[in-house]
Amino acid sequence: MNPYEVEHNIKVSPRSSRPRRRPSMSSFFNQLSQCETSTSTTDPNWHHNNPHAVPTPVDVAASYRLLQDQFLTLRTNDPSSTTAPLLDLLISSITSQIDSPPTTISGCSQAYLDTIDRIPRSSLKADETCPICGEKFLDDQYCLVVVLPCHQTHKFDLECVGPWLRLNGTCPLDRKKVGDGEERGKEAERERERMRRGVEGLGFGADGEERKKEEEERRKRDEDEESDGDDGMYA
Numbered sequence: 001m002n003p004y005e006v007e008h009n010i011k012v013s014p015r016s017s018r019p020r021r022r023p024s025m026s027s028f029f030n031q032l033s034q035c036e037t038s039t040s041t042t043d044p045n046w047h048h049n050n051p052h053a054v055p056t057p058v059d060v061a062a063s064y065r066l067l068q069d070q071f072l073t074l075r076t077n078d079p080s081s082t083t084a085p086l087l088d089l090l091i092s093s094i095t096s097q098i099d100s101p102p103t104t105i106s107g108c109s110q111a112y113l114d115t116i117d118r119i120p121r122s123s124l125k126a127d128e129t130c131p132i133c134g135e136k137f138l139d140d141q142y143c144l145v146v147v148l149p150c151h152q153t154h155k156f157d158l159e160c161v162g163p164w165l166r167l168n169g170t171c172p173l174d175r176k177k178v179g180d181g182e183e184r185g186k187e188a189e190r191e192r193e194r195m196r197r198g199v200e201g202l203g204f205g206a207d208g209e210e211r212k213k214e215e216e217e218r219r220k221r222d223e224d225e226e227s228d229g230d231d232g233m234y235a
Contacts, residue, residue: 025163028066032166035059035105061101067163068094074133083134090132090164090172107169108179113162116179119145119155131173132160150176 035055068091075087124137124145137143137157146161148154150171164172169179 025066025070025159028063028070028163031059031063031066032105035063055105057101057103060103060105061098063105063167064094064097064101067167068098070163071132078134081134082129083131086131086172105167107167108165110166112179113158113165116146116148116158118158119147121145128155130155130157130160132156132164148178150174150178 071087071091071094074081075084075091078084081087121138121143124143126138127136128138129136130145131154135157137145137155140157144158145155146158148156148161148171151174154171154173156172161172164170165179169177171178
C-alpha cells in the first residue's frame with residue numbers, strides 16, 4: 001500500500017501473485033486480416049483493400065504459426081498445467097496445417113464471435129477454469145467467458161478460444177463444427193473456382209491453353225481456305 005492508502009485507510013484487494021498466462025494476439029489478428037477476403041466474412045460492414053484478393057499459402061501458414069506460438073507459450077509457462085494434454089493436441093493439429101496449409105480459411109467470422117453466447121460473471125463458479133489457459137475465470141476482473149453451442153460445459157475465455165475459432169471453426173474439446181465457418185469455406189472455394197475459370201478464359205491455365213490452340217488452328221484453316229479460293233479464281 002502507498003502512503004495515501006495507509007493515511008486514508010483504503011483497503012486494496014490483494015492481487016494474484018501469478019501473472020496472466022495469456023499472451024497478446026495482436027500480431028495474429030493483423031496477419032489474419034491479410035487472409036480475409038470479401039467472400040470470407042459475413043460482416044456487411046467489413047471491406048478489404050483488395051476485394052478480389054486470394055490468400056496465399058504463405059499467409060495462411062503464417063496465421064496458423066502465430067496461433068501455435070500462443071499455445072506453445074502457454075504450454076511452456078506451466079508444463080505441469082492440467083491444460084497440457086489439450087494444448088499438445090492443438091499444437092500437433094496446427095503443425096499439420098502449417099506443413100500443408102489449406103487453400104481457404106474456414107473458421108468462424110468475427111461477426112459470429114460477436115454474437116456467441118456470453119456467460120454472466122454471476123453464473124460462474126469459483127473453481128471453473130478455461131480449458132486452454134488454465135486460469136480461473138473469476139481471477140480476471142473483466143473476464144469474458146463464452147459457451148460453445150456443442151455442449152453447455154464447453155466454456156472458454158473468449159480471448160483464448162477466439163483465435164482458434166477464427167481459423168478452424170471447431171470446438172477445441174470435441175472438434176465439432178460451430179458457427180458459420182463451413183459456409184465461409186464453401187463460398188471461398190466457389191470464388192476460387194470463378195477466378196480460375198476467368199483466368200482460363202483469358203487463355204491461361206490448362207483449359208485456356210487448349211482453347212487458345214484450337215482457336216489458332218481454326219484461324220489457320222480459315223486462312224488456308226481463303227488462299228485456296230483465291231488460287232482457283234486466277235487459275
